[in-house]
Amino acid sequence: MRKRVFIRWQDIVPFIAFAAIFIFFSVTSGGKMLSAFNLKMLLDQSMVVVLMGCGMLFVVAQGSIDLSVGVNLALSGVFGVWFGFATGVIWLMIPAALVCGLAVGLLNGFLVSKLKVPSFMLTIAMLIGVRGIVNYIQQYIGTQMLPTSLAFLNQPPVKIPLFIVIVVIMVYLFEFTKIGRYSRAIGENETAAEYVGIPVSKIKIIAFALSGLMAGVGAFFAVIGVGGTSQTMGVFMEMKVAMAVFLGGVLVTGGASAKIYKVLLGSFSITIIVNGLALIGHPESQISESVEGILLLLILLATIFATRRDRQSGRMLPEGKNSGSLEFAEQKNRKADGKSV
Amino acid sequence: MTDGANILEVKGLNKYFGPTHANVDIDFTIKRGEIKGLIGENGSGKSTLISQIAGIYRYDSGSMTLNGEPYAPHSPKDANREKIAMVMQELGVVGTLPAGVNVFLGRTQQFTKAGFVNLKEVYAAAEKIFTQWDLPMPPLHQLAEGMMVETRKMIELARALSIDPDLLLLDEITQSLSMNNRDRLYGLIGKLKGMGRSVLVITHDVDELIEITDTITVLRDGAVVGEADSRRTTADEIKRMMVGRSMSGEYYREDQAPDYREKVMLTVRDMAVPGEIEDVSFELHEGEILGFCGLSDSGIHSVGKAVYGLSRLSSGSVRMEYADKDVKTAEQALATGAAYVPKDRDSEALMIHASVLDNICLPSVEELEGKVMYLAPGKLRALTNEMVEKFSVRTTGVHQTMDALSGGNKQKINLGRWLAKDLKLLILDCPTRGVDVGVKAYIYSLMKEAKKNGIATLLISDELTEVLGMADRLMVMKDGRITKVIRRDENFTEQSVIGAMI
Numbered sequence: 001m002r003k004r005v006f007i008r009w010q011d012i013v014p015f016i017a018f019a020a021i022f023i024f025f026s027v028t029s030g031g032k033m034l035s036a037f038n039l040k041m042l043l044d045q046s047m048v049v050v051l052m053g054c055g056m057l058f059v060v061a062q063g064s065i066d067l068s069v070g071v072n073l074a075l076s077g078v079f080g081v082w083f084g085f086a087t088g089v090i091w092l093m094i095p096a097a098l099v100c101g102l103a104v105g106l107l108n109g110f111l112v113s114k115l116k117v118p119s120f121m122l123t124i125a126m127l128i129g130v131r132g133i134v135n136y137i138q139q140y141i142g143t144q145m146l147p148t149s150l151a152f153l154n155q156p157p158v159k160i161p162l163f164i165v166i167v168v169i170m171v172y173l174f175e176f177t178k179i180g181r182y183s184r185a186i187g188e189n190e191t192a193a194e195y196v197g198i199p200v201s202k203i204k205i206i207a208f209a210l211s212g213l214m215a216g217v218g219a220f221f222a223v224i225g226v227g228g229t230s231q232t233m234g235v236f237m238e239m240k241v242a243m244a245v246f247l248g249g250v251l252v253t254g255g256a257s258a259k260i261y262k263v264l265l266g267s268f269s270i271t272i273i274v275n276g277l278a279l280i281g282h283p284e285s286q287i288s289e290s291v292e293g294i295l296l297l298l299i300l301l302a303t304i305f306a307t308r309r310d311r312q313s314g315r316m317l318p319e320g321k322n323s324g325s326l327e328f329a330e331q332k333n334r335k336a337d338g339k340s341v
Numbered sequence: 342m343t344d345g346a347n348i349l350e351v352k353g354l355n356k357y358f359g360p361t362h363a364n365v366d367i368d369f370t371i372k373r374g375e376i377k378g379l380i381g382e383n384g385s386g387k388s389t390l391i392s393q394i395a396g397i398y399r400y401d402s403g404s405m406t407l408n409g410e411p412y413a414p415h416s417p418k419d420a421n422r423e424k425i426a427m428v429m430q431e432l433g434v435v436g437t438l439p440a441g442v443n444v445f446l447g448r449t450q451q452f453t454k455a456g457f458v459n460l461k462e463v464y465a466a467a468e469k470i471f472t473q474w475d476l477p478m479p480p481l482h483q484l485a486e487g488m489m490v491e492t493r494k495m496i497e498l499a500r501a502l503s504i505d506p507d508l509l510l511l512d513e514i515t516q517s518l519s520m521n522n523r524d525r526l527y528g529l530i531g532k533l534k535g536m537g538r539s540v541l542v543i544t545h546d547v548d549e550l551i552e553i554t555d556t557i558t559v560l561r562d563g564a565v566v567g568e569a570d571s572r573r574t575t576a577d578e579i580k581r582m583m584v585g586r587s588m589s590g591e592y593y594r595e596d597q598a599p600d601y602r603e604k605v606m607l608t609v610r611d612m613a614v615p616g617e618i619e620d621v622s623f624e625l626h627e628g629e630i631l632g633f634c635g636l637s638d639s640g641i642h643s644v645g646k647a648v649y650g651l652s653r654l655s656s657g658s659v660r661m662e663y664a665d666k667d668v669k670t671a672e673q674a675l676a677t678g679a680a681y682v683p684k685d686r687d688s689e690a691l692m693i694h695a696s697v698l699d700n701i702c703l704p705s706v707e708e709l710e711g712k713v714m715y716l717a718p719g720k721l722r723a724l725t726n727e728m729v730e731k732f733s734v735r736t737t738g739v740h741q742t743m744d745a746l747s748g749g750n751k752q753k754i755n756l757g758r759w760l761a762k763d764l765k766l767l768i769l770d771c772p773t774r775g776v777d778v779g780v781k782a783y784i785y786s787l788m789k790e791a792k793k794n795g796i797a798t799l800l801i802s803d804e805l806t807e808v809l810g811m812a813d814r815l816m817v818m819k820d821g822r823i824t825k826v827i828r829r830d831e832n833f834t835e836q837s838v839i840g841a842m843i
Contacts, residue, residue, distance in 0.1 A: 177714040178706045185703055188692035195651060195683050195690060196704050197675025256695040256742075 009306035014249040014262055017299045018269045025276030032279050033272075040156065044225060046271035047163050048073075048218045052241045053263040054170035055214025058207035060245050061174075061183040061258035063190070064119035066208060068108060068126035069215040070237030074134045076101040077219035078229045081144045082137070090147060093223070098216040104130070105212015109205035119208075127238065138231045145228040153224045166217060167264075173210070174260045183207055187254025243296055244270050249303050269299070348373045348508055348539050349394065349412070354403030356389055363389040365564040367403070371508065374537045376530055378550040378571070381560035382583055382777040383749040387543050388430060390560070391510050394541070395427035396420035418447070426501035427510035430543075430775070434493045436486030440479045441467040444499045470499045474529055477522065490517045490685060491637050498526075509533060509540045515549060516775050519637030519803050520842075527553050545777050546804075547576045559583055580778055592782040593810025594789065598830040601629035601813050605662050606797035607766055609648060612657035617643035618821040621657070625766070625797045630788065632812030633801040635842055640821040641801045642684060645770045648799065649681040650674045663765045675704065679766040680759035684774065684801075690755050691743055698725040698739040701758045708762065724761060732757040749780035756784060760791065767791060768799045773807060785811065805835055817841040 025033050032038060052069050059066045080097030084090040108126065111117045152158060174180035182203045185193045194200050218237075223229060248266025251257040273295055277288040349371045356364040364386045371377050381387050392398045394405070396414030405412045407423055414420040417427065434443045442460070444467040445452070452462045464481050471478045476499055479492045488496075494517050501509060515523050530540050530553055544550050550557060551571050559567045559582040567582040607625040612618065618640040625631050633641040646652050648659050650671040659668050664677035674681070683689035691700055702709065702721045709720050725739045732753045736746060743751060756772060769788075773781045788811060791798060802808045808815055817825040817838055825841035827833055 176716050176718075178710060178716060179714075181699075181702075181706055181716060184695070185692060185699070188695045188699075189688070191689050192692055193703075194671065195649075195681060197649070197671035197673075197681075198703075199672045255692070256699060 010249060010257070010303065013299075013302050013306040014247065014265050014269070017247070017302065018265050018272075021269055021272050021276070021295075025272055025279065029276060029279040033276060038275070038279070042268075042271055042275055043160070045275060046267050047159075048221050048225070048237070049240055049244050049267040049271060050264060051163070051166060051170075051221065052211075052214050052218040052237070053244045053267050054167060054174070054260060055211040055217075056241055056245055057170075057174060057250065057258055057260060057263050058179065058183050059119065059211045060242075060250055060252075061180070061187045061254040062204060062207055063187040063252075063254040064112060064204070064207075065123065065242065065252075066105075066108060066119065066211040067123040067238045067242065068104065068130065069211060069218070069241055070234040070239070071127050071130040071134065072101055072104045072212055072215035072234075073219045073222060073237055074229075074234035075104065075130055076216040077223045077233055078134055078137055078141075078144070080216075080219060081146065081223060081229050082141055085144065090150065094220055097219045097223070098213060101216020101219060102209055102213045105209040105215070106205065108212065109208030112208060113201040113204035123238075134233075135231060138229070143228060143230055146223065150224065151227070154227075159221070159224070163221070170214070171260050174258075179203065179206055179210075184255055184258055187258065188256060240270060246303075247296065247299055270296075346373055347371065347406075348375075348408060350406040351390075351394075352404050352406070354390075354393070354405070355401050356386075356393060356398065357401050358389075363563050364393070364400070365562070367565055369558055369565060371539050371541060373507075373539060374534055375556065376534055376540045376542065376554045378554035378557040379541060379543045379560065380545070380547065380550055380557060380579060380583060382779055383747040385560040385583075386563040387560055388512055389563075391427065391512055391541065391543060394420070394508075395425060395510055397427075421448075421504050424504065424507040425510065426504050426506035426508075428494070428497050428501050428512065428514050430512040430514070434485045434496050437484060439482050440485050440488065440492075440496050441481035443485050443496050444470060444503055446500060448503075466503075467499065470503050474499070474502050474532075475525065476502075476529070477525070489637070491519060491522060494518060495522070498529075507538055509538065511540065512543045513545065513775055515544050515546065520805070521636050523549075545775065545781070547579050547778065548806075551576060551579070583777070584779060592778075592785050593807075596829075597833075599629070599813035599828050601792075602627040602795070607648070607799075608658075608660045608662055610658050610660075612644075612647055612659065613655045614643055614647050614652045615655050617652070618647065618818075620822055621647075623816060623823070623826075625799060627663075627797055628792050628795045629813045630792055630798040630800050630811050632808035632815040633799065633818060634803075634805055634808045634815065634838060635818035637803075638820070639818040639842070641818050642770055643821075644818070645681065645683075645768045645799060645801045648674075649679060649768055651681070661766065676707070677766075678762065678764055679768065680704065680762070680764055681768045682756055682759065682770060682772055684770040686748075686751060686755055686774070691751060693744045694742055696740045696742055697729065697734070697736050697746075697754065698722065700743055700754055701725045701728050701761070704758055705762055728754070728757050728761050749776045752776050752780060752784070756787065760787060764791070764796050766797050766799070768801075770801045771803055772800070773802075773804070805838060809833060809835065809838070819843070 052073070056066050056069060076097040079100045080093040083096035084093030108123060111122055112119045182193065182198050185198060186200055186203060190200060222233060244266035245263055246252065246266070247269050248262030249257065250259070250262050273292055277291055347370045351367055351369040354364055354367040367390060379387050379391065389398065393400045396417045396419050399415065412423065414423065435446065441464040445463055449458045449463060452459045467481055468478065476495050479488060479496060485493055485496060494514055515526065518526060533540055542550065542554060551574060554571045557569045557571055557574065557579060558565055559569070559579060561583060569579060604627040605624050606627050610622050612621040621644060623631070633644055635641045643652065647654060650659070650668050650673060660666070661668055661677045661679060666673065666677055668674045668677065687693055698721055702724060705724060706716065709716055709724065711717060722739055729736060729739065734750050734753050736750065759767065773784055776784070788798060800808060800812055813829050815827045815833070815838065816823050817827070819842060827837065
């Protein structure tokens with residue numbers, strides 16, 4: 001059946017951006033970036049972003065967003081470790097962190113789907129409110145350090161297989177089950193999904209729950225990476241994760257543009273930017289944050305232009321000569337500036 | 342300028358979209374005071390032609406002359422300046438603005454003083470337009486969002502009329518209007534003609550076109566294939582020109598008596614949705630097509646939604662007898678083997694930017710699921726290919742996005758994806774809205790086949806001829822209540838139905 005394969009710019013730009021960033025920093029860092037030590041560090045740094053990005057993708061696919069993942073990571077980490085110490089069985093920090101992350105996610109999902117609170121506003125409120133709780137707990141119990149008996153968890157032979165298994169599970173859920181398929185359908189056209197008979201509320205709750213759960217998983221990786229918890233845990237993390245998702249080429253409106261490989265690509269891109277800037281002598285300071293911002297903006301612009309090009313060339317498809325192209329003209333107008341033809 | 346002179350002349354016009362030759366050497370004129378119809382199958386280039394006249398697209402070669410002057414609009418605004426206005430096929434109102442402001446969208450400068458728009462004047466002017474042209478007045482201060490398709494169409498019409506057009510272009514707008522507003526539109530067209538203005542109408546309804554126009558131009562594969570005088574031509578002749586061969590047989594049912602089995606498939610008892618319908622009770626049998634018709638506010642469309650579990654009932658029940666289950670949500674309805682095809686294809690049924698595969702598989706996901714929730718890509722592709730082939734959907738592949746397909750092909754997918762399933766109950770709301778005669782005939786044949794297979798069909802339609810042509814029994818609704826039930830072998834005529842509708 002497949003007579004022609006249309007290559008969409010929208011899908012290529014993230015690859016080009018990744019390659020450009022990679023080459024740029026490989027050269028400017030004088031090869032430092034490709035050292036075994038640094039590559040390991042890159043992987044380390046991108047792991048948490050990838051894991052949480054995989055969770056957030058379900059939410060973004062539906063056209064919503066979860067900006068509470070950073071603070072959720074902090075709460076889950078702090079609570080998990082505290083629980084481990086409090087019960088005397090430090091291992092229990094793992095289920096405790098996961099349950100905590102899941103609970104926050106479920107609460108988000110419930111508020112968004114049942115009470116129809118816009119996810120953007122809701123998760124910003126959570127971001128502020130929950131941070132307060134984290135600060136309070138952290139102040140109360142002080143900085144927590146993991147016992148050295150758990151240090152082995154941070155060794156690559158343990159950490160990397162675990163990471164891969166979790167990512168594979170997420171890929172499976174998103175690409176090969178109805179949870180992912182329905183999430184994309186909701187992002188494409190929520191009314192259509194509802195009218196077909198898809199349990200929209202349920203799928204929304206599941207998406208936020210997954211996002212929360214992955215924040216819990218992220219908390220585990222962050223805690224064993226750092227060796228403890230602190231007040232600044234997860235600060236700005238939600239932005240990094242969201243940027244990774246969008247940088248990879250997922251549209252803010254979600255839908256069919258949501259693909260899990262894009263999250264991987266975006267996560268590595270953003271990690272390399274941060275890491276690369278540090279390597280070429282701009283440690284994470286004010287100036288490097290500005291450069292980061294500018295780079296992100298450039299890549300996003302490239303993605304947006306690519307998407308627009310694709311939409312326009314949609315007119316060139318064999319059967320789009322009539323109604324199809326007209327609808328394009330109109331929808332573009334509706335989306336772009338609210339003006340009508 | 343006097344009556345009978347050409348207002349617009351189009352000569353040797355060509356338009357390409359990439360490799361597609363959408364308009365081929367079009368020659369075509371409209372006279373002052375002429376009502377001209379433009380007809381052709383989906384993809385024949387009607388909308389492309391009208392869009393060039395309205396300044397949405399620019400033509401690649403050829404020429405247009407308006408009142409003897411060369412005319413080459415760069416934008417709809419240019420066209421408006423030359424007193425040409427268009428109402429588009431797809432909806433074009435801004436939901437987040439009040440209805441009254443929508444009428445003067447992009448043209449509020451005339452009400453602006455020192456940078457402030459005098460909204461009072463805008464509303465007053467909008468009100469004047471609705472009264473002047475005898476259009477049903479919407480609540481002007483309310484946001485257009487959430488208004489009915491029909492009301493929004495009227496706002497668009499008012500917008501077009503607000504420039505006091507010499508030439509009005511109407512692209513398939515009657516399909517979203519109900520009978521009473523169609524009559525209003527016909528009256529309006531007559532009034533414009535009386536004023537010496539010209540109207541160019543696109544519609545799929547051949548009978549309607551013959552009735553309201555003076556002349557008809559037929560397009561096929563992007564080229565003009567014929568002109569006809571509306572007073573002398575017949576629907577058959579027009580259809581023949583459109584498809585390039587004669588259409589065989591009648592496309593509605595030919596039998597004159599109800600023909601269904603005893604078994605009850607659906608029982609609706611005292612169903613009520615506040616503000617929409619009340620006391621609706623009926624039974625639907627195996628192999629029956631039950632028609633619903635009524636004016637725009639009669640609640641016929643709400644019946645379909647409510648039966649499929651999409652509305653919160655204030656009283657009553659919906660029972661799928663074939664599954665022995667009361668249904669309260671769409672999820673439950675879907676699980677019993679029911680299907681709902683809503684009226685507004687693009688905004689309520691399809692995912693326009695997603696692929697053919699995504700759209701076709703959506704209602705069948707639960708059936709395609711394997712162990713550990715696995716949706717095998719191979720299975721999805723197989724189902725899609727089977728559907729595309731069975732319903733001869735013209736597409737370049739399963740991964741092509743929906744927006745590149747023509748209206749008829751989209752509707753085939755919209756309907757076909759349900760017929761792929763083991764279906765018991767089919768709820769159709771205006772299933773032939775905006776498709777050409779060929780696809781229309783095809784959809785009717787699918788309905789007949791479904792009937793033969795014992796599927797119970799609920800057919801809701803704004804087109805009276807369609808329900809009369811297809812239904813075993815007909816429910817006539819008025820003000821949210823069923824006012825009359827007519828069997829196919831009783832007084833099954835337009836007159837008897839219209840009597841109960843108004």
